[in-house]
Amino acid sequence: AQSVTQPDIHITVSEGASLELRCNYSYGATPYLFWYVQSPGQGLQLLLKYFSGDTLVQGIKGFEAEFKRSQSSFNLRKPSVHWSDAAEYFCAVGAEGNTGKLIFGQGTTLQVKP
């Protein structure tokens, strides 16, 4: 069955430091991959997506992610974290069958230290 794994439940980084959030997926074909961010009390905001083509995708708020088929990974990165980036981050994959169903990972909570 398809699944998404985010190995890190909670990550703390210092403001200005670089960030990498890990995401691994299981999927037979080329997946549709997404990262969403959820700030406290807010809904899910789409950060970036990968459908095909260039494996390094740029998103909003200075985030990028790299699709690595050999590692079944789609890690999210940011070179310099801001205090406002503190939130929960969800990786998701589009389910097989082109139904639109998204399968989410458990989420990673990012805390930013001043």
Place this chain on the structure above:
Amino acid sequence: EPEVTQTPSHQVTQMGQEVILRCVPISNHLYFYWYRQILGQKVEFLVSFYNNEISEKSEIFDDQFSVERPDGSNFTLKIRSTKLEDSAMYFCASSTGLEPYEQYFGPGTRLTVT
């Protein structure tokens, strides 16, 4: 920028009562979804809806749940007889269908069943 809206933001109900959660998707979107997130758990797909029909539903979406698009703007989720385990954040999402997995989420309705 158009956005998905949901009402109410918080609903408290007693076990066994019926609740209707309301969503107004983005106006030119054709595909509609409900997801839920039990506190501390991952976001789970409930149902997708297109052309006034359910396209796909999860095993969670049993006979107690129903969805409806009663007019040209609203999309509702009804739970007929709520249970304690229905307590969760419920997210509505919509997409154009050009890229069905690229969904835009509302802020959510927190449902508390007592």
